[in-house]
Amino acid sequence: MSNQNHERHESNGPQELDALSNDALWQSTLTANAARRRAIARLLMHLALIEERRLHLVRGYSSLYDLCVRCLGMSEGQAHRSVSGAHAARSFPPALEMIADGRLHLTGLSLIAKRLTPENHVQLLEDVAGKTKADILIVLARWFPRPDVPDRVEPVSGGSAGGEQGNLGLDGAQRSRVEPLSEERFLVHFSGSAELKAKLEHAQNLMSHVSRRLEVVFERALDSLIRELENKQWGKTERPRRSGGRKDQRPSRADKREVYERDGAQCSYVSPSGVRCTARAFLQYDHVDPLGKGGGGEARNGRLLCAAHNDLHARQAYGSEVIDEKIRRARATAEQAGAADASQDTKDKCDKLRVALVTMGFKKTECCKVVAALGTEAERLPLDQLIREALLRLTPR
Structure with a gap:
């Protein structure tokens, strides 16, 4: 079978996918993803063999990276990850198996590639199995810890913020980065305005009897901000009052606090197969039995949902047409107010x-x-x- 015929045989057109039920579409997605993982593992093996035979040189490419970009059409980042993965997979075959079965993604393999040795590869691969990029960086920081760096505040030019990726500077750039140094220590970079720098110095002066270290100043400031926002949004306080069991439509501060603490400051949506949403941002107070259908505001009828799952619940309860119309009206009102x-x-x-x-x-x-x-x-x-x-x-x- 030619490549063209094979691709035509394997592809599912939009019309064919549209005809699938939700369950069939979900299963088809999982099957396609499994095929993707196996294809990546197979490609890495191909690249490793091409480099071993110097076939890329014969075909006119100066390096495996050059081959990936110019011949295979990869982006620069994808090419870098593929080359790193090919090198690691050739030397440590278990990594290739983990790519194929989904225990390790290509980005993760590229992160650990230069750290793998014949002595540590079994344990290191086991430690990164099933982890996200951020979690793998923490694993690497635990294996290969670095010392803390001294506090530094420096001006950055308008065009250089991207290179430094966010030391606290004066240009107002919004780039930021959190980089693990060890399992318990992190390096935080960000850029800020001259006004922020002045506020920081003022806070350091006020805190000078305790500590002028940026870590201490920011932690104290964040503790205060978290207390303020948790109190304002969810009624959390050092001296909480018990919920009065109100049955009107608006939840009391005590109800909000009870739901916030019960749900662990996390979206409480759980899928039919038992997967819980992990979102902790854009949380909203939702009523299990909708207000428009007789639900009350008491804590036992409340739950935390992220904005996306709150929208999903509303569409399930009232229908998408009703919700879309509400959104349209809200946007029109906001645009009129803005104008x-x-x-x-x-x-x-x-x-x-x-x-x-x-x-x-x-x-x-x-x-x-x-x-x-x-x-x-x-x-x-x-x-x-x-x-x-x-x-x-x-x-x-």
Whole structure:
């Protein structure tokens, strides 16, 4: 069978997939993923043999990496991972088996490839089995710990934030990174504004009788922030009151606190097969029996759901058409409010421009004409730039 015929035989077109039931689609996805894993393992073995025979050189490619990018059409990152994986799989065949059966992904293998030795590969592969990239980095930090690094705050140029990936700097870049140094210690990089730097230094001065170390300052600040937000969002406090068993539609602070602590600050959705959602961000208070269908606000009818599973429950309870319409109305209202705010901002900016020009000694009638002419520009230009534009029009050349 030719490659073309084989691909046609193996592929499932959109129409064929659309005809599958939910259970069949799920099973088909698992089957396709298993085939993907086996294909990756087979490809790594091919690459290892090609390099061993120097076949890539004969075919005109300077390296295995060059072959992966120019011939196989991989991205640079994918090529790097594939080359690292091929080297490791050739020297340590158990890694190839783990790729094929899903116990290890290609990114994970590329992370540990240079750390594998004949002496440690069995235990190290066992330790990283079934783990995410972040978990594997922690395993590596446990195996090969590094010392803490000293605190450092330094300015970064506007174009260099990506290279440093977020030392606390002055350019306002939003890049950040958390890098494990050992099993219990992490290196945290991020960028911030000059205002943040000033606040940090002020906090260090206020904390100087305890410690000026960034770790201590940030931990104290985060402890305070967590207490504030848990209290505000979920009613968590050092002196909690018991729930009064209210049966109206709005849950009390005590109800929210009880549900938050009971569900462990995590989405409580569990699939029919027993898989629990692990989301801890964008949590929402959901009613098991929906409010619109007679459900009450007491804790026993409450649960934590992430936004996605809350939306799923709402669609199951009320239907997608009803929820889509609610979302459409909410977005329309938000857009109208945003347009009104923008319109008011533009009006305020024009008023300030008119006052500034009159204060400079220009006639009021001329100022009003210029402000009207610049009305559309006022939506996008800052006030100082608007003043410069107005002066160019008012000042004779």
